[in-house]
Amino acid sequence: MSSLEPAEQICRKLTESLTKGTFARLVLSAPVASGDTPQKILGRFIMLKGVPHLSLTLRQTTRDVTKNLPIAEGATWLREQLARQFHSALLCTTARDWQFISNAAGEARLIDHQPSAKKTPAREHDQRHAGILDDSARDWLQGLDVLDVAGKVRVSMADKHRQINHYLEILSHLAKECGWMGAPRAEAGKQKAEDGEQKSAFGPPPSAHRLPPLVLADMGCGKGYLTFGTWHLFRRVLKQPVQVIGVETRADLVATTNKLAQQIGADGLAFVAGTIDSAQLPRVDALIALHACNTATDDALRRGIELGAKLIVMAPCCHKELRPQLGKPAPFAPVLRHGVMEERMAEWVTDGLRALFLEWAGYRTKIMEFVAGEHTPKNLMIAAVRERDGFTDPAARQRIEELKTFFGVEKHALDPLLAAANVKTV
Ligand SMILES: C[S@@+](CC[C@H](N)C(=O)[O-])C[C@H]1O[C@@H](n2cnc3c(N)ncnc32)[C@H](O)[C@@H]1O
Structure with missing residues (x-):
């Protein structure tokens, strides 16, 4: 297993999957705080004016907010989320699924599974x-x-x-x-x-x-x-x-x-x-x-x-x-x-x-x-x-x-x- 911290590992996996075209989806859950902060974030790959982006749906109690990030900014954004906002992240790629879990004491681990997605979602759908x-x-x-x-x-x-x-x-x-x-x-x-x-x-x-x-x-x-x-x-x-x-x-x-x-x-x-x-x-x-x-x-x-x-x-x-x-x-x-x-x-x-x-x-x-x-x-x-x-x-x-x-x-x-x-x- 890698000597990198689990959060760093999943951030790298995210960048790798977005650039290699194996990314299927990202889900952040188990928020650190409740209230009108996002309770869940869903990430999809989309093309905006021909440029690849990570499209994020921030699911709040009463509404959804969408935010689109150029893929180069994806890992930095995810690192911040895992440090402050969420205890759990699931990254699904066509190669492996990666599950990051942390607790209030700051202990974290990364588990990998067989991929749940055999192919990437159709871009037409986006x-x-x-x-x-x-x-x-x-x-x-x-x-x-x-x-x-x-x-x-x-x-x-x-x-x-x-x-x-x-x-x-x-x-x-x-x-x-x-x-x-x-x-x-x-x-x-x-x-x-x-x-x-x-x-x-x-x-x-x-x-x-x-x-x-x-x-x-x-x-x-x-x-x-x-x-x-x-x-x-x-x-x-x-x-x-x-x-x-x-x-x-x-x-x-x-x-x-x-x-x-x-x-x-x-x-x-x-x-x-x-x-x-x-x-x-x-x-x-x-x-x-x-x-x-x-x-x-x-x-x-x-x-x-x-x-x-x-x-x-x-x-x-x-x-x-x-x-x-x-x-x-x-x-x-x-x-x-x-x-x-x-x-x-x-x-x-x-x-x-x-x-x-x-x-x-x-x-x-x-x-x-x-x-x-x-x-x-x-x-x-x-x-x-x-x-x-x-x-x-x-x-x-x-x-x-x-x-x-x-x-x-x-x-x-x-x-x-x-x-x-x-x-x-x-
Ligand atoms: C829960 S609302 C659903 C409305 C709409 N289909 C939706 O999903 O937004 C059910 C509606 O069906 C109407 N309704 C109930 N039984 C009906 C029936 N047997 N024939 C026609 N309309 C009926 C009610 O008046 C009510 O406006």
């Missing part, structure tokens, strides 16, 4: 990160009070801003998977690009309106943060013809969001009063339901299938249906007598079954973390892309039955889907 909620989103973000009159994120809305941004990043990746940023649409817009229109970093240039618009429905859209965001991503960033429909039971919210859509001239964005399970909707390309309570998420899932959605995106909210039914199979029983563990298991089974139902309906499904878990344990997103005919694979159906039987679940809101004949598509 541009996208900066781009989605750029100045062109100012009108609706101000209209929704996320930004103040000067265009700054309100302190009380920092989490919401972060959530919208993160959701749009995920949605842009999913749109790519669905082929909505791919060749045919790009082809259609090509002529205009050749005619001199500005090209978007995200996809095709302002595209020909002869394409049929994508139809996206946001169920239980509330104040419309994510509905405006969805419209913004497709219409203003991806330059796609799009029809976005927000569905919401509260007529007052529908009136407010429609007024804002009109004020900013959001063509193709409309809000309708109605319920998730019965609102009149056309066939849709994507159905989104974020934070719809309890089985309203299941209603949305079922409607997405019935309305022919290629993409279904859900972030489930409260999970009440299964908990009273949940059995305590061995060897889980002694653990499930703890209420919090039982609640989490009920959520796990509920969302797990939702994913299995989607697979039975012909979707490729993934479950991922939506917002960082520090604010709420309810932070999952289920995203499903339809890839084959649904309700034909007996093994997919059997997986649902087996999980239900194992946990003693007798009734699930999606059970009608078990008989494919119950699914009425438009």
